[in-house]
Amino acid sequence: MGCKNCxxxxxxxxxxxxxxxxxxxxxxxxxxxxxxxFGDNGFILKIVVFLVLGILLPFILAALLLQLxxxxxxxxxxxxINTGIKNFFKKLGNKYFKFxxxxxxxxxxxxxxxxxxYEEDSELxxxxxxxxxxxxxxxxxx
Numbered sequence: 174m175g176c177k178n179c180x181x182x183x184x185x186x187x188x189x190x191x192x193x194x195x196x197x198x199x200x201x202x203x204x205x206x207x208x209x210x211f212g213d214n215g216f217i218l219k220i221v222v223f224l225v226l227g228i229l230l231p232f233i234l235a236a237l238l239l240q241l242x243x244x245x246x247x248x249x250x251x252x253x254i255n256t257g258i259k260n261f262f263k264k265l266g267n268k269y270f271k272f273x274x275x276x277x278x279x280x281x282x283x284x285x286x287x288x289x290x291y292e293e294d295s296e297l298x299x300x301x302x303x304x305x306x307x308x309x310x311x312x313x314x315x
Contacts, residue, residue, distance in 0.1 A: 243251050 243254065
């Protein structure tokens, strides 16, 4: 209860404490935003993240709703559909790696196209290999 003056002072103190807490919180948030590692790009990064989430979120929700629909109304076909999707991605991965292999082989063929080979007329066949007779005898004994 108390007198009017005391109550008014208590109320003023509460208001000033609330205002000081608000300014402390705001200054902390501003410091964190200004002292971030991203520097001036922090705002741009926030916009990019917001746009990416805004674009991807509908696709994620649509996939989840489709999965929910399949589980409720077509429970027997879920296994077939999941197996088909898994096989599709496996085939897609295999085709991708085969394509990468072919591209790599073609690049290597172009890189070594001018190298000498081991044909009959090649100088590489004219090289004589001399072996130690002692090593050959030891090999034959063992």
